[in-house]
Amino acid sequence: MSLLEVSDLDVRFALRQGEVRALRNVSFSLDRGERLGIVGESGAGKSVAAFTLLNLIARPGFIAGGSIRFDGQELTGLSDRTLRKVRGNRISMIFQDPMMTLNPVLSIGEQMIECLRAHRRISRREARTIALHKLRQVQIPSPETRLDQYPHELSGGMRQRIIIAIALLLDPDIIIADEPTTALDVTIQAEIMALLLELCEKHNVGLILITHDLGVVSQVTQRMLVMYAGRVIEQGPTREIINDPQHPYTQGLMNALPQMATPGERLNQIPGSMPSLSNLPIGCAFHPRCGFANDANGQPRRACREVVPEFVNSGNCRVACHMVAAMLEEEQRLAKEQTS
Amino acid sequence: MTHVANVPASAVTATTSGGQATSPSALLEIHELTKRFSLSGDFLEQLRFKGGRLVRHQEHVHAINGVSLDIRRGEALCVVGESGCGKSTVARIVMGLLSPSSGEIRYDGQRIDHLSARQLLPYRKRMQMIFQNPYASLNPRMTIQQTLEEPLRLHHPDWSRERVRDKVVEVMTSVGIDPDWGKRFGHEFSGGQRQRIAIARALAVDPEFIVADEPISALDVSIQAQVLNLLMDAQQRHDLTYLFITHDLAVVEHFGTRVAVMYLGTVCEVAPTATLFASPRHPYTQALMSAIPRLEDDRPQHIRLSGEVPTPVNLPSGCVFHARCPHANERCRREVPSLIAREDGTKVACHGVEEGRL
Numbered sequence: 001m002s003l004l005e006v007s008d009l010d011v012r013f014a015l016r017q018g019e020v021r022a023l024r025n026v027s028f029s030l031d032r033g034e035r036l037g038i039v040g041e042s043g044a045g046k047s048v049a050a051f052t053l054l055n056l057i058a059r060p061g062f063i064a065g066g067s068i069r070f071d072g073q074e075l076t077g078l079s080d081r082t083l084r085k086v087r088g089n090r091i092s093m094i095f096q097d098p099m100m101t102l103n104p105v106l107s108i109g110e111q112m113i114e115c116l117r118a119h120r121r122i123s124r125r126e127a128r129t130i131a132l133h134k135l136r137q138v139q140i141p142s143p144e145t146r147l148d149q150y151p152h153e154l155s156g157g158m159r160q161r162i163i164i165a166i167a168l169l170l171d172p173d174i175i176i177a178d179e180p181t182t183a184l185d186v187t188i189q190a191e192i193m194a195l196l197l198e199l200c201e202k203h204n205v206g207l208i209l210i211t212h213d214l215g216v217v218s219q220v221t222q223r224m225l226v227m228y229a230g231r232v233i234e235q236g237p238t239r240e241i242i243n244d245p246q247h248p249y250t251q252g253l254m255n256a257l258p259q260m261a262t263p264g265e266r267l268n269q270i271p272g273s274m275p276s277l278s279n280l281p282i283g284c285a286f287h288p289r290c291g292f293a294n295d296a297n298g299q300p301r302r303a304c305r306e307v308v309p310e311f312v313n314s315g316n317c318r319v320a321c322h323m324v325a326a327m328l329e330e331e332q333r334l335a336k337e338q339t340s
Numbered sequence: 341m342t343h344v345a346n347v348p349a350s351a352v353t354a355t356t357s358g359g360q361a362t363s364p365s366a367l368l369e370i371h372e373l374t375k376r377f378s379l380s381g382d383f384l385e386q387l388r389f390k391g392g393r394l395v396r397h398q399e400h401v402h403a404i405n406g407v408s409l410d411i412r413r414g415e416a417l418c419v420v421g422e423s424g425c426g427k428s429t430v431a432r433i434v435m436g437l438l439s440p441s442s443g444e445i446r447y448d449g450q451r452i453d454h455l456s457a458r459q460l461l462p463y464r465k466r467m468q469m470i471f472q473n474p475y476a477s478l479n480p481r482m483t484i485q486q487t488l489e490e491p492l493r494l495h496h497p498d499w500s501r502e503r504v505r506d507k508v509v510e511v512m513t514s515v516g517i518d519p520d521w522g523k524r525f526g527h528e529f530s531g532g533q534r535q536r537i538a539i540a541r542a543l544a545v546d547p548e549f550i551v552a553d554e555p556i557s558a559l560d561v562s563i564q565a566q567v568l569n570l571l572m573d574a575q576q577r578h579d580l581t582y583l584f585i586t587h588d589l590a591v592v593e594h595f596g597t598r599v600a601v602m603y604l605g606t607v608c609e610v611a612p613t614a615t616l617f618a619s620p621r622h623p624y625t626q627a628l629m630s631a632i633p634r635l636e637d638d639r640p641q642h643i644r645l646s647g648e649v650p651t652p653v654n655l656p657s658g659c660v661f662h663a664r665c666p667h668a669n670e671r672c673r674r675e676v677p678s679l680i681a682r683e684d685g686t687k688v689a690c691h692g693v694e695e696g697r698l
Contacts, residue, residue, distance in 0.1 A: 041560035155648050185422035186587060187645055190631035194644075212561060215633025242635055256565035258594035259635070263613065266572060267594070269565040273530050 001072070002029035003173060003206060004053075009066035011045075011052050020278045022048045022061065024230050030174065033204040035197075037217035037238060039253075040227035041274055046210045049227070050176045053208075054087045071173070089119045092167040096179040098159035102151040108162055109147030112169060119170055134165040138195060157188035164196060174206040181216070193220060214254065218242045226250050229285040230277055236317025246319045248290045284309050284322065292323040366410040367549060367581050368434065373407045373443035375429055376400040379653065402652045403429045405605040405660075406443070408679065411549075416575065416582040418596035418613070420589060420628070424649060426605040427585045431553045434583060435469050436460050447549075465495045468542035472554035474534035478526035484537055485522035488512065488544055495545045511540040514577075515570055532563035536570065543574060553585045568595060589632050593617050601625045604660040605652055607679055611686035621688045623665050623698065659691065667692045 011023040023045050030036050038046045051057050053068060055075065068075040070086060095101045103111055112131035113124055122130075128147070135143035138161040151159055160180065167175050177196065181189035197220050200207045209221055217224055217238060224241055226234040226249070234247040245251045252270040254260060261267045272289040275281055287293040287304040294300050303309075303322040311318045312325045319325075379399040380386045388397040404426045411417045419427045432438045434445060436452065445453040452463055471477040478487060488508045492499065499507075509519040515536040526534060535555060542550055552571065556564040568591065574580060586592060592599055596613045601622065609622040620626045627643045645664045650656050659677050662668040671691050679689040692698035 041562060157648055186589070187422060187627060187631045188648070190633070191644060193633070213633060214561070215635055218635045219633050253561055254635075256562050257635075258565075258568070258588075258590040261594060263594050266569050267565040269569055270562040271566075273532055273563060274560075 003032045003071055004030040005067075005069040006053070007067050007069075009049070009052060009068065010064040011048055011057060011061060012064045014060040014062070015278075017278060021064075022230055022277060023052065026066070026227075026230075026232055028225055028232065028235060030206050030208065032173065033200070033206055034223065035200060035207040035209065035221045037221035037224035038208065038210045038227060039212065039214060039217055039224055041212060043229075043274055043277065044227040045230040045277075046227050047178055048230075050093070050178050050208060050210050053176060054091060054093060055083055056093075085119075088115065088172075089170045090172050091174045091176065092170065092172040094160075094163050094167050094175060094177040094180045097183050098156060098163050099151065101163055102159060104151055107148050107150055108154075112147070112166055115166060115169055130169065131165075134168055135162070137168065137199065138162070138165045140165070156184055157192065160184060160188075160192050161195070164192070164199070168199060168203070168205075171203065172205060174208065175200065176208045176210070178210045179212070180209075182211070182213075189216075196220070214242065214257065226253075229274055229280060231285065231320065233286070233320045234317060236315075240316055246314055246317060246324050247286075247321050248292050248323065249286045252289075252291075283307055284320075290323075292321075365412045367413045367448060368411040368583070369444075369446040370407060370409045370430070370434065371444040371446070373404055373430065373433065373445065374402075374441045375404040375426070375433060375438065376402055376441045399653060402655050403605055404433075404440075405655065407602075407605070407607050409600055409607065409610065411581060411583055412597075413581055414579060415597035416584050416595055418584045418586060418592040418599045419602060420586060420592055420599060421602035422587065422628075422649060424604075424652065425602040426652075427602050428553050430602075431469070431551045431583060431585050435467065435551055436463075437469075461495075465545050466547055467549040467551065468545065468547040470535075470538055470542050470550060470552040470555045473558050474531055474538050475526075475558070477538050478534055480526055483523050483525055484512075484517070484529075487526070487537065488522075488541055491541060491545050507544065511544045514543065514574070515540040530563075531559050532566060535559060535563075535567050539567070539570060539574065543578065546578065548579070549581045549583070551583045551585070554587070555584075556591065557586070557588065564591075571595075589629065601628065604649060604655070606660055606689065607687075608661065608689050609686065610679070611688075615684060615686055621682075621686060621693050621698070622661075622690050623667055623692070624661050627664075659689075667698055 006029065007027045009023050009026040010021070013020045013022055026049055028036065038049060040046045048057060052063060063076050070091065075083065075086065109128065109131060113127040116122060116127040116130055131147060132143050135146060140146055140158065140161050154162065180196065181192050184192060193216060196207070199205065209217065211217055221238045223236065224238045225232045226241070226247065228249050234241060234245070234250050241250060245254050255268040256270060258267060270289055275285060281288055283305045290304065293304045301322060309320045309322050309325065311320050312328055314324055314328060377400060379401060380397065386396050386398055387394055407430060409417070419430060421427045429438065433440050440453050444451055447463055447467065452460065485508060488511060489504055492504045492507055508522065512519045512522070517533060517536050517540065529537065555571065556567050559567060572595070575582065584595060593613060598610065598612050599616045600607050601609045601624065603624050609616065609620070609625045616625065617629070620629050627645050630643045647664050650663060656663055658674045659665070659668070659672045662672040665672065675691065677689045677691050677694065679687045680694055681687045690698065
């Protein structure tokens with residue numbers, strides 16, 4: 001059994017205008033030491049998915065259904081007290097903006113010691129030693145001085161290193177990183193990503209990496225999910241999805257990258273923009289922007305407009321698309337004819 | 341759109357420091373530009389006691405230190421660099437939103453950096469700017485119609501109301517915004533649509549030169565492609581010249597005619613895009629290129645730079661990059677390298693490249 005098993009997660013926000021379904025039928029799993037990427041545009045629900053794992057969604061958001069099983073234990077419906085034994089301890093989180101995550105009025109050491117002593121019965125001195133050790137692990141120069149410094153005295157890259165050190169403090173099984181390098185520069189981003197990857201491998205820590213950057217996902221993760229309008233639309237091994245995306249949205253996303261086009265020529269853009277969650281189209285949420293919502297004869301495919309697509313297995317990947325399903329059926333039919 | 345490969349090497353002008361070579365095709369010339377921002381507040385705040393005496397103590401952020409660039413008619417010059425390297429400051433000074441501490445800016449042969457707001461007005465019509473954050477650059481209290489009419493009324497006071505309205509409809513259509521939406525406010529649009537409106541506002545007065553400061557950084561991947569296409573279409577249709585500020589090298593490779601790489605307020609390399617991506621010369625450019633996450637390879641194999649960008653308050657001596665450069669030697673620590681033109685049309689500010697050891 002996997003370390004983390006999420007099935008049919010359904011998250012809603014009760015707003016004045018009515019209920020908005022931020023996540024629908026989101027299912028995935030993560031093995032020990034595995035690195036999973038969650039990709040999507042803003043509003044696709046990738047951050048909500050990550051926050052839900054630790055029950056960090058605040059009202060008016062709530063989990064309307066589904067289950068999150070971590071190491072055999074069901075996390076949904078746990079009291080805050082019980083959940084706190086898992087949160088920060090066995091699953092820790094790295095947020096996007098390091099300045100927002102660190103407390104500006106506490107020194108770095110104070111924050112690290114506080115975190116350690118909240119979860120373990122150890123003395124301040126012991127906690128300080130562990131903190132120092134973790135700062136060395138994230139390759140911070142002169143860690144002793146850093147412990148007594150405040151967040152504003154450090155650069156963005158340094159702060160994110162500290163955040164990583166704090167995330168590793170209690171030797172977690174899983175780290176959830178929500179856009180950990182978006183606020184940083186390219187060269188710093190590369191260093192931080194390399195560091196995170198190295199530490200996860202060395203300590204056999206699972207990583208859930210949330211990002212919109214396909215380049216980062218392809219370099220760091222083994223498996224990935226692509227999300228669109230609150231649903232997972234494609235999942236599978238990262239290399240396979242990057243090299244041969246099946247869902248038209250994933251294809252569109254890849255083709256829209258500037259590196260995919262001839263310099264100086266128009267990019268292959270996806271027309272339109274992602275629908276708002278409160279006003280989703282009927283059928284496949286992507287169909288108004290999809291080039292395959294019409295069949296080869298230009299006739300609109302009825303299924304795309306009326307039925308929400310189910311997952312189909314295509315090789316090692318799972319894809320939620322009527323067009324892919326139809327193609328697979330056709331292939332199977334042909335194969336059957338050939339054998340008979 | 342003229343592409344990189346078509347630009348003959350001979351067309352590259354050499355504006356080495358000191359010399360004032362002007363090329364006939366240069367639309368905008370930036371010469372030895374510097375900009376310092378004071379950190380010390382007003383006069384009274386600058387006074388300190390030191391050794392029993394009252395001394396005046398001043399500190400500056402050296403945002404730009406002697407930048408020389410020229411932008412040719414019809415090209416898209418991309419300026420890349422990490423945050424704090426001064427790329428946005430260059431853009432703002434070019435547009436007259438900031439005044440330089442020293443140096444010259446010439447637009448179409450005329451010096452514009454010391455002009456008053458009134459004298460600048462005719463230039464403002466010819467050069468327009470697109471900002472990074474479309475959530476902040478549109479006035480929340482104005483409808484889209486008002487936003488787009490404002491520059492037209494200012495620059496064409498003689499135009500009739502109908503003419504202004506027709507022009508607004510024309511620019512809205514050209515950026516793919518339904519003209520019927522004119523009565524809506526900025527907040528009713530998505531980020532991509534807002535950026536389209538910001539582009540429409542820049543295009544309304546038919547400029548010939550557009551400064552775009554990270555115009556797609558705040559947008560989603562699929563929307564980035566749409567806006568980038570729009571900018572390229574506009575360039576073709578209106579014969580625009582771009583100064584394009586970005587940190588995204590993939591965009592540069594696609595969009596730029598030439599690229600200028602900046603580090604800590606100085607230009608370290610200027611080259612035609614294809615040349616730069618095929619063979620980056622400056623060690624910083626090489627590190628920057630290797631840091632882009634690529635889709636193809638499995639493992640990051642980037643050149644790891646030691647340390648972080650030094651603060652622009654206390655600039656390092658010699659080459660600003662020497663502390664992080666794997667190839668730095670004694671001369672690099674002492675002497676500031678100047679931007680030297682090479683045969684292949686590139687300009688590199690590096691002692692190592694100049695001496696031929698890199």
